[in-house]
């Protein structure tokens with residue numbers, strides 16, 4: 001026995017392949033897969049019980065497995081048992097059956113068919129939206145089909161799943177179903193009913209199910225078989241038609257639904273993408289003459305940002321996080337001997353998060369998929385739908401469905417976070433750093449953590465934990481040269497005089513930072529970095545003279561308002577600040593208040609202008625600011641400067657909202673509103689929502 005175990009569990013070691021010995025069971029696949037590749041590299045072995053499995057993120061090997069040597073690696077894992085009708089579905093069936101069924105479905109998603117499906121999509125969308133309005137989806141439990149389809153793939157890691165994965169040979173003796181029999185029966189009955197109705201009434205619906213029905217022997221038997229019926233052997237049987245239908249329901253429902261879910265969340269949390277998409281919708285689908293929006297298949301293909309956005313969503317959140325191939329014969333892969341049936345895992349999520357494949361893989365950056373950058377995507381590193389002969393058959397349909405639904409939704413709704421919206425972990429960490437950065441004093445940090453902890457909001461409690469963790473870190477981040485600030489939610493900006501202004505354009509606007517003395521260059525850069533992370537186009541003018549400042553201000557003053565595409569404008573002067581003058585060593589001096597005066601409210605009023613169409617009204621405002629730095633620059637350290645600023649913040653709580661940056665100028669303060677504020681009545685931390693005006 002020990003020899004047998006030794007023999008089994010040294011399978012990968014003997015082939016010189018690193019082995020992941022972590023206990024994978026209990027962990028979601030995508031996490032276990034990602035961890036193991038980050039730790040051991042691109043080819044990693046592990047064991048499911050005694051069975052050796054190989055996980056691969058090497059693009060060259062992936063190409064071989066999925067494309068060039070597909071015939072050797074064509075099988076999926078036999079998840080469904082033979083007694084389950086879904087075992088006849090494309091995804092689950094064995095290679096021989098798969099070849100026949102996939103050939104019959106090869107024309108299921110041609111452009112012509114997709115176009116024919118658009119009216120069905122439209123109808124479904126309208127009904128879904130009507131359902132949402134009437135709260136019909138508020139009680140999904142009342143709809144057994146909906147609940148069964150939705151929960152079908154929620155693998156509960158119960159005994160059956162465990163046996164299927166770890167002791168598949170047991171199925172030779174007992175029939176172990178992979179899917180819940182009761183739920184599956186509900187789906188089977190519904191599909192059977194629909195198909196029987198269609199066949200009996202000889203109805204043709206331009207959808208996928210019809211494709212299977214038309215390719216079946218079943219179709220020939222109701223009610224009058226066509227005279228020239230081709231009764232060839234390759235037709236689908238009744239159980240195969242049902243198998244396809246359940247398969248498509250399962251493969252097509254949760255996958256697209258979960259993408260749409262994440263899309264709405266991203267849009268709510270990163271509103272700049274909402275603005276960008278609306279712009280593109282407006283530019284592509286809006287016809288000025290008729291004042292109408294019209295969408296069709298071709299137009300949807302001509303929206304590069306929409307395409308890139310959806311691709312990036314599917315990079316960070318691929319619905320299917322790993323695919324598998326099992327060799328159909330004993331074979332070799334780059335010299336590695338693989339016995340027939342060895343599970344080969346291609347962990348799509350780990351592939352998408354590999355820094356070798358995508359720079360800053362945790363950052364959400366749709367720009368990676370814009371046409372100009374597509375060449376940077378290495379082949380076989382981005383596989384949300386897999387690739388090769390056995391890739392997702394519904395790929396084109398799914399993308400069309402996502403694009404269509406998203407555009408329709410954006411034309412009607414704006415997505416805003418609500419109290420239940422969980423922040424992304426990444427955002428959370430950054431948010432906490434912001435507080436850490438700007439509250440500085442550890443007691444403040446603790447106080448804030450306490451307040452967040454005590455609020456009854458899950459997201460706030462997570463933020464509290466992160467904040468505490470941050471607060472323990474040594475040395476304090478405030479002394480680091482890298483300001484790590486990312487106010488994802490900064491959606492408004494205000495100063496003493498302007499009141500709150502919407503600020504969610506992309507970019508938010510311009511930030512011009514003039515620094516007049518070389519000793520303060522570093523500080524200016526840091527503020528430049530802050531504004532950049534606040535999504536401004538930030539420019540730092542080093543060695544700025546008053547002449548340069550005036551020249552830039554004149555340039556701005558003469559720029560037509562319509563040429564300016566941001567919501568906010570910030571000008572910051574960093575200099576000696578002595579007697580509220582700016583200039584220092586670089587030349588003549590000028591009172592900051594004189595510069596500010598050039599940007600008085602009257603001038604700014606000209607910058608408010610309406611834009612007709614989808615976007616609604618965009619408020620553009622500019623504000624000249626000078627900053628505490630002008631007054632406190634002799635502290636020469638941002639840390640001390642901010643300490644001073646915080647002291648002022650504490651002294652002067654004019655607004656009950658906790659500003660992320662509050663800068664004291666000669667006569668202006670500035671607030672970036674991240675969306676979190678302290679409610680003065682309840683003293684709770686709350687999240688604020690802003691509503692854009694849409695027609």
Ligand code: HEM
Nearest residue numbers: 090091251252255256319320323385386390391392394398
């Ligand atoms: C965002 C949506 C979707 C994603 C991310 C997705 C992804 C995938 C992936 C990764 C596979 C595995 C391919 C492989 O093993 O190499 C797959 C297979 C499959 N998908 Fe999709 N899918 C989506 C939507 C759909 C839709 C809408 C349908 C049908 C209408 C569909 C039908 C199928 C079928 C039938 C298979 C099995 C293909 C075969 O084994 O030949 N999928 N999908």
